[in-house]
Every structure is written in C-alpha cells, then in structure tokens.
Amino acid sequence: MAASAPRIFVSHLAGTAVFDPNGDEVGRVRDLVVMLRVGRRPPRLLGLVVELATRRHIFLPITRVTGIESGQVITTGVLNVRRFEQRPTERLILGEMLDRRVRLVESGEEVTVLDISVQRLPARRDWEADRVFVRKGKAGAFRRKGETLTVDWSAVDGFSLEEHGQGAESLLATFEQLRPADLANVLHHLSPKRRAEVAAALDDDRLADVLEELPEDDQIEILGALKEERAADVLEAMDPDDAADLLSELPEDDKERLLTLMQPDDAADVRRLMAYEERTAGGLMTTEPIVLRPDATVADALARVRQEDLSPALAAQVYVCRPPDETPTGKYLGAVHFQRLLRDPPYTLVGSILDDDLRPLRPEAELPVVAGFFAAYDMVSAPVVDESGSLLGAVTVDDVLDHMLPEDWRESEYHLQEGAGHGGG
Template sequence: MSTNPTRVFVARLLGLDVFDPLGDRLGRLRDAVALDRGGAKPPQVVGIVVEVPGKKRVFVPMTRITSINASQIICTGLVNLRRFEQRGAEMLMVAEMFDRRVILADGSGDATIEDIAMEKSRNGDWYVSQLFVRRGHSNSPLRSLRRNETLIIDWNEAQQGARNEPQAATAFVASHEDLKAADFAEALHEMTGKRRIEVASELQDQRLAAVLQELPDDDQVQILSSLDIERAADVLEEMDPDDAADLLAELPEEQKEELLQRMEPEEAKDVRRLMEYEENTAGSIMTPVPVILPPEATVAQALAHVRREELTPALASAIFVCRPPLETPTGRYLGVVHIQQLLRYPPPEALGNIVDTDLDPVSDQADVSEVARMLATYNLNSLAVVNEDDRLVGAVTVDDVLDHLLPDDWRAQDDDVSLSRKVGRNG
C-alpha cells in the first residue's frame, strides 16, 4: 500500500484492468464517480465504474480499492454486480467533466478540462485536486502565444462555467455531510414526509443505509418504499443484517419477498436466517457476521481484523474462535478472545493458547432479558450466540440489546441538546 500513488490522473486509468484480491480479472475501468459537494469544496471521488464481461458497467466504491498503479487496479471484498446507475449529486468524471469549459480564476480567459487528478487525503478519502486544461479564448496580450497552451491548475483556480446549482435537497446533503448518521437521522425525522424523501433520495446507498438504521420504523418504511425496487435492495445490502431484517419485517409480505429476491444471495441469506427466529430471542437481534478466526490464527492477525473501519466498537471488542468453516454457522465454537487479551500477548501467539473458555455462549433461542443479564453480569460488549449443535451463529452486542429494550419511540423523543442547533429545524 505504501507504494501506491496518492495522486493520479483519471485519463491514465481508463482501460486499466481491475482485479479482485485472488487475482481474477473483474473488468476494465471506464469512468470514475465524483460527488458534487457544493460551493467551493472539491468533489469527493466515491468510486469507479468498471465494465465487466457482457459490457455491463458496475460500481466499485473507492473504499474497496486497495491498489492503484500504472498497470492495474486491485479491489477487495464483494462487488455488487448490479448495473451502475448514477444518482443524486454524482458526476461521471470522464463523461460529464472532461471537455467542460471553465473560466480561469486569474482572469486570463477560459479553458477546457482534458484530464482530472484525484488525490487521497490523510483520512483515506479521495478528492478532485487538480485539472489538466487547454486554454481557449485568452484575455492576455500574448493571446496568440497562449491559446491552446496546456497547464495544470488546482480545482479552486477554475470557475465551473455551465455547472448547474445544486438542488435544495442536494445542497442540504452537501452542507451536512460531516454529521454523524444518528444526528442526520434526527434531522430527517423532523422534516415533512415529502422533504424527508427528497433529502434521503440524494444520499448515497452506504450513507442512506447508516441513516436508516437510526430512524424510527415508520420513517424507515416510508423512505425505503419511496425508492425504486433495485435501489431499495442495494440499500438493504448496505445495512447491518439484523437492522435489514427488522425493517423488512415491517413491510407487506409481497414487497418483502421481492426485495429479498433482488438482494445479492449471500446478503439475503443472512437476513432470511435472522427473520426465522422468534421475536425477543437472541437469534432475532444478533449480528450474524462478527469477527471469527480459527485457533491457529495469531494475535497479529486478530488485531488486523479488528482494525477494520466498518466494525462497530462493540463488534471489534471480541474475536470468536471456532473450528472451520468460519462462516456462520461455523464449526465447533471454542471460545472468545477479548481485545484486552490481544494487547497483552506477543504478535506471534496463537489465539488457541489464550482463548477464554470459561464464558459460556448464549443459545440462539434464549430470551433477550437473559442476554441482557449476562452482558451486565460480566461487563461485556458482546456475547457469542450458538445453536443447538454448539456452532456459532452470531453475536449479540450491547447496542443490539439497548435498541431492543428501549421504547419503540425512543429515537423520536427530545434530547436535552436540540438537534436544531446543529442543522436547523427546517433543514
């Protein structure tokens, strides 16, 4: 990773092969997708468009790109093979930004964009940083010499000539992109139904999924039902399986089944399994994808797994040790290793040597009240859930239990700190 460039020009990436972690070719890069953040902020590059066999174009988020160099691009994790559809404030960098006329901020005339540089920031996000432009009309006395001159300028050194102003909902999303999902959800909840749908539709799938998980059931159903069926399935895939299962349970049977059919099979399988459990059981509120490793895995490997950005603090607090297979339901459950233990042992130590076997897992049929008592008794952030064959099927976290024990309308109740001070009551 350290050899990867932090600044690359998009035109040089066009046509490059994109590979998965196993070295299998996924397809070729055909474009990049940037998010218009409004005002003077440079667009954020959120993903690439890859042409896969069959001439279909799919979207790969930048968060799944692990390597970019002059000869290839490598991505990690599952790639959604649904056809790419442009949404909200997204811009196709090649199709829409190349050849766009801009006015040079120094007053020397106009120019045409021929290439765009994207740069990786310290936090790992990618942003448009520079433009490679060719001068057109010049206001300089040296007009004949400078016309057709090419130069590289910073993004803020050009005024976008024909760019439309963002719509009201787009502007709201752009100006509140730094809000935590829970705070954004409170802002949505305070809006009228029409306004709520307008703003939610401008959010990217991953962001919308995170926000939906923080909304009351009625708001979740309203927003999801307003989306076209393909996008609704995409958003459900981005949600935690237990939250997706809860939301689907609120929908009519026909709509629920259609959405499950449209989801990727692996994602749908986890959700279906959760929906089979009786309400108020450990299985109905558990997370089916905790951190699971075999006993021969080392402390170093375990620490690398819990560093993953998508893990909540509760899920990152424990590693569940099992015999293969490691996908739930796993082989025999052996025990748990808490993160504090990892910090006390050398990196090469095998997890099987330090696993805690004294803490009993909870049955997937156990009542939620029993799970809450165990978490409180042993001061735990998460607890292993096993089936009758002693195979790990998931983990219940303290936030799962809190969500269940709090009153249904707790999200809608007023806080001591009013959100209106953060985002404005009328959005």
C-alpha cells in the same frame, strides 16, 4: 494501496482493464463517479463506471478496488451487475468535468479543465479528486496554445452544476459530516417528499447507515419509495440484523421479492435471522462478528479489528472458533478482548489467550436475559452459540438498547438537543 500511492490522472484510467483477483478481465473503466462537497473541499471518489463484455455499464464502488497500478484495476471480485444509474449528487469526471470552463480563484482568470487527478487518503479507504490540470486562454480553435498548469482543487471555482427543480445536493453537503444517527434525526423531521428526495440522493452505504437509525415507519416509507433493485442494494449494505427487522415489517410478497433481488449470501443471512423472535438473542444478533481460528496470531486479530467499517462494539473482541470461519462456525472456543490483544506480543496465538469462562448466550434467550448478561459482565458484545456449539453471531449493546428504550426515544430532548450538534463519522 499504500499511503504513498501515486497521484493518478483520470485520463490515464479511461479504457483501463478491470481484473478480478484471479487475473480474469471483467470489463473496462469508462468513467469515475465523484460526489461534490460543500465549499471548495475536494470531491469524494465513490467508484468507477465499468463496461462489461456485454456492453452493460455497472457501478464498481471504490471500496471494492484493491489496486490501481500498471495500467490495470484489480477488484475484490465481488461485482453487482445491475445497470449503472447516476444519482442526483453524483458527477462523472470524464463525462461532465473534463473540458469544462472554470475560474482560478486567485486571479479570476477563466481556464479549461484538461484532466483531474485522484489520490487515496493516507491510512484510509477514501479517495479524493485532489488536483486539476488546466489550460489558460479562451475556449475555441486556438485554445491548445495556452499555458497549462496543475492546481489544487480548492484553487478553482465553477464545478457546481445548475439544479433543475429542488435537488438534495446542497442539503446533503451541509450535513455530510453528521453521524448517521444525527442525519436520521434530520430526515425524520423533513416532509415525506423531501425525505424521499434526500434518501434517493444518498449512496447505498450512507442510506443503509441512516436507515438503521430511523423509526420503523420512516424506514418502511423510505424503502417503499426506492426502486426495488435499489432497495435490495441498500438492504445488502445494512447490518443483517437490521435488514431482517425491517423486512419482517413488510408484507410477505414485498419481503420475498426483495430477498430474491438481494445477493444470495446476504439474503441467506437475513433469512436465518428472521427465523428467530425479534426480542431474543437470535433476533438481535449480527451474523458478521470477527471470527478467527485458534492458530491466528494477535497481529492477525488486530488487523481485523482495524477494519474501519466495523462498529466499536463489534471491534471490542474477536471470537475464536474451529473452521468453518463463517457463521454458523465450527465449535466456539472462546473470545479474546481488545485490551488483551494490546497487551500480548503480535506473534501470540489467540488460542492461547482465550476468555472461555463466560457462558455464551443461546439464540432463544429473551431480551431481559440478554440485557442482564451485559449488565452483569460489563460487556459491549456477546457471542450467541447454538446447542451444537457453533457460533451463530454476536449481540452488541446498541441493539439491546434499541429494543429496551421507549419507541419514541428518538424524539427525546437529549437526542434532539445533544445528538444533532455533533459532527464526525
């Protein structure tokens, strides 16, 4: 949706049909899932609870929603049909927030929540629940006669729910702005019990990012504490190379069981990477670099580079190949660096501005050879190509460093003192 997308009140979404890109109805909206945040910051919208024709309720991440308009929800068409299970830090707007009694911050007056609006943040994929429609007056039979008004989320108090036992909500809210590496450092120093509680409360994408930054023993411990279907979801959200590294450390039976539970395409990428030795270009690479055909334009390339879920290293260059566009691709032709994309007109074909002088890495190239390539050519990402000339993936400098640093580098004085103080995402 565009940055100027209208505010949507959730009562209008209840029962709304959900369609795939082909126009086929896949289900109907039954609720919206948000995560409360520290202070009075608006909660983040995580996704929708969708009821399928089979009556099963599933979770549809908001990142897989391409449009909410004209009484319908349009998805990317990719659905995980596992049954929705609410997590400790999640709140259901329709099920838990509407009809709730809260207070106006300014006057202290008690009001009843009638509706809540959500809106997409400008130039981002994130959504927030930003406004609250309330009615003044006492709860009870005559409450419909009270004055109604719409206020900002920060103008009301009382949405925080009572915790039964020691939950993880407060801790997660406190560390919400930490980078994954810094949150991983926090988890590493928690007790195993507390670490499992926090991991269970994180959403799949956030937990996947954090797992990629944890030592191997912590990764195995956390993954083993999750239900198998949840573990498979988290592995799907991880970068394929990191998921392959983690799975390779598990017993054969556990590994196969998790791979079977994963989506077939994700599992195929991971299996392909597990065929290579860990400390080789094939074992280090990700199978999801930016791949374009030679007739794509600079404008097309910049649109791909702008995707916010890309790491800076992967966004540093695009790889130009003959079809097919998914790895392993057709013939690899060369790369175009981000700086070059900024210098050329938007209509320029990427096939005309290729850097094809550098020889790509072979999948069997060992770690010292890969590290030497990065050092010699000042690269942050490098293509991996097989004997037939197909692009298999790309190695990024962060993966090279992870395998060259001492195993206990996360315990270093720099990481503990410098890393833990930085927020941002």
